[in-house]
Amino acid sequence: MENPENVIEVRNLEIDFHTYAGEVKAIRDVSFDLRKGETLAIVGESGSGKSVTTRSLMGLLAPNAEIKKGSIMFHGEDIIKKSEKDMQHIRGKDIAMIFQDPMTSLDPTMRIGMQIAEPLMKHKGLKKKEAVAQALEMLKLVGITDPEARINDYPYQFSGGMRQRIVIAIALVCYPEVLIADEPTTALDVTIQAQILDLMKDLQNRIDTSIIFITHDLGVVAGMADRVAVMYAGKIVEYGTVDEIFFNPQHPYTWGLLNSMPTLDTASGSLRAIPGTPPDLLDPPTGDAFAARSDYAMKIDTEKQPPFFKVSDTHYAATWLLHPDAPKVTPPAEIVRRQKKFAEMQKPEAPFAHTASKE
Amino acid sequence: MRKYLLKRIFYLFLTLFIVATVTFFLMKLMPGTPLQNEAKLTATEKAAILAQYGLDKPVWLQYFIYIGGIFKGSLGLSFQFSDQAVSYLIGSRMGPSMQLGGQALVVGIILGIILGAIGAIRKDTWADRLATILSILGIAVPSFVLAILLQYYLGLKTGWFPVAGWEGFAYTILPTLALAASPLAETARFIRTDMVDVLSSDYIELAKAKGLSKFGIVYHHALRNSLIPMVTLIGPLAAALMTGSMVVENIFSVPGIGEQFVKSILVNDYPTIMGVTIFYSALLCLLLLLTDIVYGIIDPRIRLSGNGD
Amino acid sequence: MADNLKDIEIKPGDFEPLDKTAGPDNERIAAPSLTFGQDVWRRLKSNKTAFTSFIVLVLMFLIAFGGQAVYHHDPNAQEPKYANLPPKIPGVGLHGLNGHLNQSGKDVDVYAAAGAGKDVHYILGTDYLGRDLLARIMYGTRISLEIALIATLIDLTIGVGFGILSGWKGGRVDLFMQRVIEILSSIPQLVVMVLMATAFTKTGMASIIAAIAITGWTTMARLTRAQTLQLKNQDFILAARTLGESAPKIAWKHLLPNLSSVIIIQTMFTIPSAIFFEAFLSYIGIGISSPQASLGTLISDGQKNFQFLPYQMWYPAIVLIILMLAFNLLGDGMRDAFDPKSKR
Ligand SMILES: Nc1ncnc2c1ncn2[C@@H]1O[C@H](COP(=O)(O)OP(=O)(O)OP(=O)(O)O)[C@@H](O)[C@H]1O
């Protein structure tokens, strides 16, 4: 491990999918770290490779996937090199996962108590009785009312929000070091979404786990994450702390994402979606993949991949706009506003800096 | 649930009533009487025999007598075996047929589940291909061809099994195998298709994320979810077994209902044909009803709501 | 991860704004887009088993329906003195194909023993009445296929008609029609067939066709109904309805094309089932009767001599099995090909 603070270190990950049309280059040189106890959000449009990245951490890639390059270090060992048997001891115990759709994530024919107890029996070697007893504790923890009565119910007897709580209980029952939440609230309606997010934050504090939080909705990131990685077309294009990404974004794609996000202080008229569609990963463009959709594209963007330019110790962005020789451009008005706010926040004497990060 | 049951039972009787009626009138259309060597009989003898069978009465009256008889468990008298009641005939031949059918169903379903599960778990490997070929062959090779081949090669030529007859368990092995091929194949195909679906579902993904072993996933999650809908296949499988039993019992000289049915057809023993027809239909209807009830009980998704689709 | 800026080689003009009109078009779709039909065909072709089955079926049809134009032998011509001759192909010395048989340990030239001249040879041998087995198998296959195809056609018409009507009308009509199907499908298929075949035994082929068609259509009706129910409320159908198109026209122009995949797949399974039931009925003696032949009667005839002349049953049985296999495999392939979920 390069840094003892890190739980997971992903380096230069490249993943292809074999399809009849050719090789889909889904992940193209992705590197990131996950620190102890932090929440790292991965945001990006649909198809940008968020799920594939996280599935590779679990060793749960589709059979047509091939890891071309890179390493995923966990406890000083490369997960990619581990056998399926070894992975089974990591999954659900050290790294757990919550899926998008709670309506289909639970086995319809098994009592939920048993479903929560299963990882305990597998990883902690508990007898069924003890495991179910712990499952009951977990049910209480995730806020199921009257857990004693409901532990023997089947999934269809619960609402979507309740089911997602049960899925969370399953994921956390072994107190994993890392929790991967792949759009855990996308399938839920807004009020339930907030409850589930609160629950996750609360549980994170109690059982001290690192979370990788995947979403395409920047709105939920602000209250949830410590750091954010922005993905586009199989690459991370910018990463930094929540404040840095929200208030001092550098990559035109991040600008676009923020611009398309409704916030309380956005003038409702300035909201706009990013035009165009992501590139075809069968044949990714040579330069900056976002160039074709960017108003700020330069000639070099079509020729060379931009490297990561350092913005601060914690903030990097892969865009040629940060090259010292590049002309200075003016970001969209909304971004300029955010950057101004950021500058104020940076002033040490600011009386109460408004931060969007976790307390 | 109760209302549903009552409705189903009503339809069961309606179905049987229709079967009995149609069968009765179809058989009335046919030439043929219980008189075996008509030429030699005198007019009074003929009349006596016809009266014994109730054939001297007008057709509509015969019909009511027949339907009424069914409620009392009577299916008339056989033409072929003079003065033997059809219900007795069926009853005395039920044992071997039920044993064969039951054995074939159990063997077929168990082997079919194993074969289908292997196919699904090892999808697109040689094991899957082998399982698929076996199950396709089970469907493509008709039971009578299989029966003849088994009888000749495993019975006559090698002498491993008795060739024909019904004198103990050894005699049941070949006919059971011949009969089991089709339910085996159908089960294997059903389970494979269903399990491939199940294995790609989200809850299996979650089970993988729990760190369960491949075996644990299949045993605790996939199999259970695939086996529940399998219950609905039992009725159709039994229907296919009835078909198979006609030829298989015949080939192996098993004294069962199927063998009798073929004989009755060939000698135009109409009362027996009608009786067996109604018996088979009743059996299938009952089985369908039973499997429906069982399905409702074992599938938690429809257990409480009481109305599945 | 900080990059050394000096390593990046920058050319003059690199930071010029990009002329978007000249830029590469990233909205081009790289995977070739195929029409539904092309896609199905491509996937069918890529499925080797299904494609082989298709070729095999084409060959079987050609031989069954056109074979007699090449192989001029009367399937019904009896030649009692040449009864039960084994296969003999001129010029082939292989045992089993050279007209010799093992009789009580001795190799006997059966053709010579029967007093047949040098020019007499039956490629697949003869049956117990001295009829040419190859001719009879071609003839029997044709009859079997004819029965199966006609029965399937009737089955299809009734099933699709019933299904569309039931699904389209909905309400009470649908409810009633569903009950009818429910009742019919709880009667064992075999029972109906045997009844039909015995009741109308004089009519031969027609009664078998009727027996098979009457019992087979309920599955088709169920599938079409389910599909019709789904389609009924889709926009293009609703549009056609508001435009005042007549129901039959909508059914023909809009429903049927969308039902076609379901119908085609189901047909692929109805045909082998019809072939099986024909063989079954003929085998137990209430189907096709001589001098007509079908695969069922040929197997039944061959069985009588199976112990001594196994080829008499093996050949028709193999033809029957190949037909059943090919149809089932093709059906499986079609189902995969039509299923958009199984994109590979
Ligand atoms: N099994 C697979 N076969 C082929 N391509 C795949 C496969 N799985 C993923 N991909 C491709 O990989 C890319 C990344 O997919 P991924 O599921 O990671 O996107 P995502 O960022 O999670 O999107 P979403 O927000 O929709 O979940 C997509 O272009 C997708 O088409």
Ligand SMILES: [Mg+2]
């Ligand atoms: Mg995803």
